[in-house]
Amino acid sequence: MNHKKSLLAYILWLILLIPIHAQDIYISPQELIKGTDLYPVCDFYWGKLLESTDGVTPTLSGIKPDMWVHYTNPDTGNPFPAQGVASYVFKIKLQTFPVSKPLAIRIKNASSAVRIIAGGHTILEIGHISNNLTMLRESMQTTMGGFYPPAKEFYLIVQIANKTDFSGGIRTLPHIGYLSTISRKHIINLVLDTLVMASIMVIALYHLILFSARKEARDYGFLFFALFSFAIGLRAGLTESRVLHMLLPYVSIAILIKIEIAAVYLAAGSIVVFFHFLFPSEEYRTFSKLTYGVNTLSILLTIVLPVKSLAYYHFIYLVYLAFTALILLIWLGRALKNKRESSLLFTVAFAILALGVINDSLFNGLGIGTGFISQYTLAIFLLFQALIQARRYSSMYISIKENAERTENLARVYRAFVPFELLKLLGVEKPEELEGNEYEKKDIAVLSVSLIPIVGASEEIEPEDMQSFLNSYIRHLIPVVHRHRGLIRGFSGERMLILFPDNHEDAILCAEELYYTIKEYNQGRKRAGYQSAHLIIGGAAGEATFTIVGDNTHMEVTGVGRVFPDAMIVEEIAPVLGSCALISQNLFPAVARLEKNNVRFVGRYKKDNKVISLFEIITEEDSAKLSLISEFERALYYYFSGELDKAEDGFSLLLARNPDDKAAAFYLGRILKLIGKRKDSMELTPYPELQ
Structure with a gap:
């Protein structure tokens, strides 16, 4: 029995001894x-x-x-x-x-x-x-x-x-085999490690771009995840296939070793800051502050210490790195307990990454492990990150879509009520940029446009019908205003003011197109059996000061200047002279620049020592007025010269050839009243200021 035991022991000894x-x-x-x-x-x-x-x-x-x-x-x-x-x-x-x-x-x-x-x-x-x-x-x-x-x-x-x-x-x-086998393995590993390094660097750049693009509300989690990815990508190029060593053959090995070690410190510090932004409620503040200090100090020591001393320090740091990984896992455990979104997936991903980093550190410092694998575990970590983002996006998709539709509707209403174009007159692009003390002086043209007969009609038409009629009318006119770069100052009953800050010619062209638009609109109303509506347009030009008035509860862009009452006065005179569009002398040069010959001088308005010369824009359809412009202005000349007999003959002849010329009828009536006044002291009506 003892011999058998001795023989068995001898065999076991041989088995152990032979490989040694x-x-x-x-x-x-x-x-x-x-x-x-x-x-x-x-x-x-x-x-x-x-x-x-x-x-x-x-x-x-x-x-x-x-x-x-x-x-x-x-x-x-x-x-x-x-x-x-x-x-x-x-x-x-x-x-x-x-x-x-x-x-x-x-x-x-x-x-x-x-x-x-x-x-x-x-x-x-x-x-x-x-x-x-x-x-x-x-x-x-x-x-x-x-x-x-x-x-x-x-x-x-x-x-x-x-x-x-x-x-x-x-x-x-060392690995030995046929050249074809070894070279194939070598090239595959080299290409794979290069792609992994490049992919990680691209991910770092992508998150850096995400951080930079959000200037208004930057997410610093993107920045520190970018730094973390950059550090791991840098280590991927400095380990395993040593891609960066091949690309930088003349760089000192000591420098490359320092960069490799510093990348560990940068990665560890960045991932802790990233956790701070990812799960702030579960953070251990004392640990975070300690980590910031330790890793900052470690990076500084990497610069000043020689490689041998740095190696001993790095060995000590590996213990702290293991402690850091443990705290981060506890941190994630608290997030899991509190049921933070995607905390389970992130915990699994981080555990895999932590094992890879610890393996690399042990292999680099002690030769323990299978080689450098953190670049691969990071790829798995990033894959999990993509899954987490995909889950978040899929769960948020419906709410985002609904919010987008709601926001779009609000924005459309917002644009309709907030005068963005008027704000641009003050050099303000966005309402939130307003400070309340903006003002600007500009030379502008103004059209005062009224729809008649709106006041009388409003007393006869039901409110809902009036609302429908007004909206239909406005919807036809607004595109015309926009085509000619006009800004609608606002609506007041039947009147709206249109501003033309760029050039006065836009106002003339807009006035003409508004006339033809409303005429076409009336044809549709007539076919539908509705009453026709007509536009009266008065135009003026001059300087105006634009500013903000109001308080925190209500603010409005307003313009102050003679040009606004002038335009409204001209518009009020227009129906007296039978004009669809009447302009002042300050706007007349725009007609000359457009080389139009469908304008005639129709008189002057005087009040409070202010004189406004009036010019009527004649439509192409009113051929009788167009053909008799010279005769009208000659009769008007006699009127202003006091030769009332010649003026009476001239206006009488005009009315005989064109009975619809309301301006000629107005002046003929004034002449007769003036003559009658000398005989019977008849008072002048209407508009005694119209000379």
Whole structure:
């Protein structure tokens, strides 16, 4: 029984002992096709950059290839220092030789100067290796090299010289296989890591644009998520395939290491601030303030400390980083408890991301883990973020649509009641920009437009019919005003004032088109059996001062100037002279600039030492008036000259040829009354001021 136990113990001892002392790596063709990591046992030679193993005794035999600071120097009993040179020797045995295809070896995350030799020939070299550390040029790369094996059995020597890295040695096992297999894997990983880095950077830029675009109410969560993504993207380019190391070969390795470490501090600080904006009610304020201080200090130390000292500090920081991840998970737990929107999805996503960041930090500092994976876990995190946003958008879609429709309706009503165009006269684009002390002086044209007979009709027509009639009338006129860049000052009963601040010609053209529009409108009313409505238009031009009047409860844009009462006076005189459109002398130059010949002088209005010369705009349909303009103005000349007999003959002749000329009838009536006054003292009516 004891013999059986001894035999069993011996067999178990052999099972444990064989892999410890084995140094040969047997590689079959099937393994070469798939590619394989070198068997994790080798000989270690400290302080030597071997070309061959002949006659040299290893410092350590049958050890697992690792960073040499994890080994104990048998001579001193202490770990090997980080700075120095060493060689790792693997014995390779192929099951078939010669091989049909070239082989290749790939090394990941080399952080020192490295040279790999097979059969006395250099397969690949990273940086410039040297026994003299002052001549050393280090590099951080993931690279590969091809070769033909020199024999069925050969030694693969990995020389490493380290000055900057705080560990030194092999971080990950070299990968060996056929050249086609290894190169395909290498290119795929390189492309994948480049795409991941670029995608993360694009996401950072996207969130930065979202932050910048909202100038009125910026969401700082976007800014700090952009910083977080940028930091992780930067680390993605500085780890694993080392894309940025390849793109920046002449940048000092110490600087690149500092940037890589600083990216961790920036990412940790940014994610805490992002949480502050995401779940503010569940925040631990003391922890947040501590994190802001620690990460700011860490970034500053990255700038001033040498890499070796920074490495020791970073190792301490990793403990704090684990504590940070724990607090953030508790933070998320509180959000889950309070049933914050999408908190469950965000917790799962953050847990995955936190595991990736912790893995990277442990791998970078202690060589523990499978490699750098935070760029991939961030991609998963961002995918979850997209799902969260999609859920939010889908749940908000209906309410947003309803709010948009409601807002559009309010905006339409708002635009109808708020005089935006009048505000522009004051140099104000938006009502909220008003300060209440704006004013502006402008040279404008004004049309006073009235619909007749509206007052009398309002007493006979039912209110709802009157409302329908007025709205129908206004809807036909407003587009005409807008086409000629007119601004409607307001409505007062049957009258509306139209302003033309750009040029006076717009007022003349608008007055003519308003006449033809209302005529066409009347034809439709006549066919429907309704009473016709007619426009009376009076126009004037001059300076006006625009300003804001009112208080906080009611404000209004108003214009002050003689041009407004002048336009209304001219409009009141128009029906007396039978004119559909009458203008003052200040507006007459616009007619001349338009080169129109359908205007005649019809008299002067005088009141309070103010004289307004009046000009009638004749429509093209009134051919009789157009053909007799000269005769009318000649008769009017005799009237003003006091030659009443000649004036009487002239106006009588005009009425004989055009009985509908109301202005000629008006002046003939005045002449007869003037003559009668000398005989019987008859009073003059109407408008005694009209000379």
